Amino acid sequence: MDIKLVQLKSCGDDRGSLIALEENANVPFNIKRVYYMFNTGKGVRRGYHAHKALKQVAIAVRGSCKFLLDDGKEKIEITLNHPAQGLLIESFIWREMFDFTEDCVLMVLADQIYDESDYIRSYDDFLKMVEEN
Structure with missing residues (x-):
C-alpha cells in the first residue's frame, strides 16, 4: 500500500517545541493547500x-484519530496521536477517519488546491478504477 509514516523533527527547549513543515523536504511535495478538522x-x-x-500528509497536531486506509486490495488501520508524526497518503487510497478524541485537531497538507473532479466518493467506483489500473 502506498502510505508511509513520516517522522517530523521536533526542535525545542524549556520554552516548548516547534516543528517546521517544508515542501520537498520533510513534506515530499509542493504544498498547495492546508486545512484542518476540529x-x-x-x-x-x-x-x-x-x-x-x-x-496528502495528515498530522494530528493535537489529540488523536484513526485512519482506515484501503488500496482496493489491502486494508490497514493507523492511529495518529503525535504532532511529530505525519501520514503520507498517495493517490488512489480510500480513507476513512474515525475515533477522534474530543481535543483532536487533524491538519492535512495537500499537493493540489481543492478540485472536486479529483475525488472518488463512491467505494464501488473506487474499486472499479483500481481494477482498471
Whole structure:
C-alpha cells in the first residue's frame, strides 16, 4: 500500500517545541493547500473518499484519530496521536477517519488546491478504477 509514516523533527527547549513543515523536504511535495478538522463529534466518521491524483500528509497536531486506509486490495488501520508524526497518503487510497478524541485537531497538507473532479466518493467506483489500473 502506498502510505508511509513520516517522522517530523521536533526542535525545542524549556520554552516548548516547534516543528517546521517544508515542501520537498520533510513534506515530499509542493504544498498547495492546508486545512484542518476540529470539534469532530463523538462517533463521527469522516473521509469516505479517495483521490485520483492528490497526495496528502495528515498530522494530528493535537489529540488523536484513526485512519482506515484501503488500496482496493489491502486494508490497514493507523492511529495518529503525535504532532511529530505525519501520514503520507498517495493517490488512489480510500480513507476513512474515525475515533477522534474530543481535543483532536487533524491538519492535512495537500499537493493540489481543492478540485472536486479529483475525488472518488463512491467505494464501488473506487474499486472499479483500481481494477482498471
